[in-house]
Amino acid sequence: MCASETLTLYLDAPALQRVEAGTHNFFGKVIAAVTGAGWQVSLAESTLANRLVASARPGYALYHMEEPTHERALTCRRSYVGAFWQIEAMAERWHWPVARAAFDPETVDARQAETFFRNWKNRLWPGGCDTSDRGHIFVPLQGRLLDHRRFQSMSPLAMLETLLARTDRPVIATLHPNEIYPDDEIAALAALAARQPRLSVQKGGSAEVLAGAAMVACENSTMAFEGYFLEKPALLFAQIDFHHIAASVPRDGIEAAFAPRTAPDYRRYLYWFLQLRAINAGRDDSGDRILAALRRNGWPI
Numbered sequence: 658m659c660a661s662e663t664l665t666l667y668l669d670a671p672a673l674q675r676v677e678a679g680t681h682n683f684f685g686k687v688i689a690a691v692t693g694a695g696w697q698v699s700l701a702e703s704t705l706a707n708r709l710v711a712s713a714r715p716g717y718a719l720y721h722m723e724e725p726t727h728e729r730a731l732t733c734r735r736s737y738v739g740a741f742w743q744i745e746a747m748a749e750r751w752h753w754p755v756a757r758a759a760f761d762p763e764t765v766d767a768r769q770a771e772t773f774f775r776n777w778k779n780r781l782w783p784g785g786c787d788t789s790d791r792g793h794i795f796v797p798l799q800g801r802l803l804d805h806r807r808f809q810s811m812s813p814l815a816m817l818e819t820l821l822a823r824t825d826r827p828v829i830a831t832l833h834p835n836e837i838y839p840d841d842e843i844a845a846l847a848a849l850a851a852r853q854p855r856l857s858v859q860k861g862g863s864a865e866v867l868a869g870a871a872m873v874a875c876e877n878s879t880m881a882f883e884g885y886f887l888e889k890p891a892l893l894f895a896q897i898d899f900h901h902i903a904a905s906v907p908r909d910g911i912e913a914a915f916a917p918r919t920a921p922d923y924r925r926y927l928y929w930f931l932q933l934r935a936i937n938a939g940r941d942d943s944g945d946r947i948l949a950a951l952r953r954n955g956w957p958i
Contacts, residue, residue, distance in 0.1 A: 662696045662958075663716030667703040672721055676700060683733075683742050683938040687719065690944035691951075694958050717956055724748040731954055737882045737899070738781065740938040741931045744950040751808060751877075751896035755934045760901040762925040770928035777927070778886045788887045791869035794820060795889075796830040797880040802842040809876055809895040810906040814845055816894045820874055821853045823915050828856045829870075831863045885923045902926045 666684060668676060675681035676688075677700065688698050701707050703723060711718055712727035720732045725746065733744045745753050798813055805812040811819065820828055830846070832838060850856045859866075863880060867873065872890045873881045877897035884891060891903035892914060902921035904914040931937070936946045951958050 663699065664691050664696055665699045665701055665711070665714060665716060665718045667701050667707065667711065667718060667720045667723070669703055669721065673700060673702055682740060683735075683936075684721075686938050686943045687733075687947055690947040691958065693944065694948060696958060719744070720748075722748070731951070731956075736931060736935040737879050738886075738931070739777065741935040742938055743935055744947065744954070746954050749808070750898040751900075753898050755930065756896075756898035756900065758934070760926060760929055762922040762929075765925040765929050765933070767925065769932075770922075770925040773928045773932055774886070774924040777931075781883065781886055786864070786868045786887070788868050788889075790871050792871055793827040793829045793866070793869065794824060795863075795866045795870035795873045795880070795884075796820065796828055797833070797863055797867075797873070797875050797878040798830050798836075799833050799876055799878055800836045800838075802838065803845060806895075808907075810911075811894060813876060813894075814842075814849065816874070816876065817846075817849060817856065819894075819911070821849075821856060826855070826871060828853075828874075829866050830856065830858045831866060832858065832860050834861070885927055888920070888923050890918070890920070899930060901930075 666676065666687070668684070672681060672684070676684045679685060691698055703720060708726050711730065716729070718725070718727070718730035720726075720730060722734050723732055725732050725748070731744055731746055732748050733742055734748075734750070735742055743753060743755070747753075750756060796817060802813045805815070817828065817830060846858050850858055867880055867884055867889065868887060870884070870889055872892060873884045874892040874894070875881050876895035877893055881891040881893065881903065882899045885902070893900055893903045893905045894907070896907050900908055902923070904918055906914045936943055936950060948958060
């Protein structure tokens with residue numbers, strides 16, 4: 658066994674504990690695939706100290722939701738729902754191959770897509786949900802509300818202002834449950850809501866707001882992707898990998914993004930994006946697809 662035939666998994670503490678306990682499905686599949694190909698696997702916590710010396714270690718590295726640290730490293734991330742994952746050379750999703758690929762619904766089997774769509778919709782909403790259009794625009798806010806970051810067409814606050822100026826619908830914005838918003842961001846939201854009575858801001862309740870929305874508008878929130886399963890149109894203000902069937906300000910410009918659009922084929926798109934373009938860690942062929950992703954990125958395995 659030469660030193661190059663080793664893989665180090667760099668994981669945060671909770672994921673590392675699950676892998677060591679044998680309860681993390683995807684990384685268990687990665688380990689099985691790599692060791693089955695004759696490689697060895699070691700585990701390391703992804704601390705700053707370990708990241709700084711990672712390039713000096715022999716072999717290859719796989720990070721979880723972090724930027725790779727050297728040319729022999731890749732990163733992986735869950736594809737929004739279920740057991741679907743991607744393994745890629747960079748952390749920014751909007752640069753991934755699936756983001757650059759062209760989606761052609763005519764190349765996707767309609768029956769397989771329909772079955773896939775219904776199965777996963779039932780898994781995500783096992784009791785069903787009322788998806789009637791109650792007229793509002795749902796805006797799931799993320800973080801850094803006042804900042805215009807390089808992958809965004811404008812800041813989240815400016816996005817809200819744009820939506821209010823260009824539409825006449827009520828706008829319901831929800832705060833991200835894992836974000837701690839500083840006082841100046843909360844004050845800016847409150848001031849905008851005071852000027853614009855069509856805007857309401859709330860904590861929690863995103864699932865209910867999504868179910869009744871006429872559309873989802875956001876930077877690149879996962880809620881927009883989940884909305885595809887409820888056939889809710891999306892308007893994106895930032896780059897992301899699931900932009901193909903959405904209106905996109907960074908891709909198309911503001912005027913085109915707000916122009917009327919025909920309803921996309923949500924069923925075929927979700928099957929294409931998840932089943933055909935991602936790794937389904939719940940399927941028997943996941944090991945082969947993991948190895949194919951590693952080879953596609955230049956690993957000699």
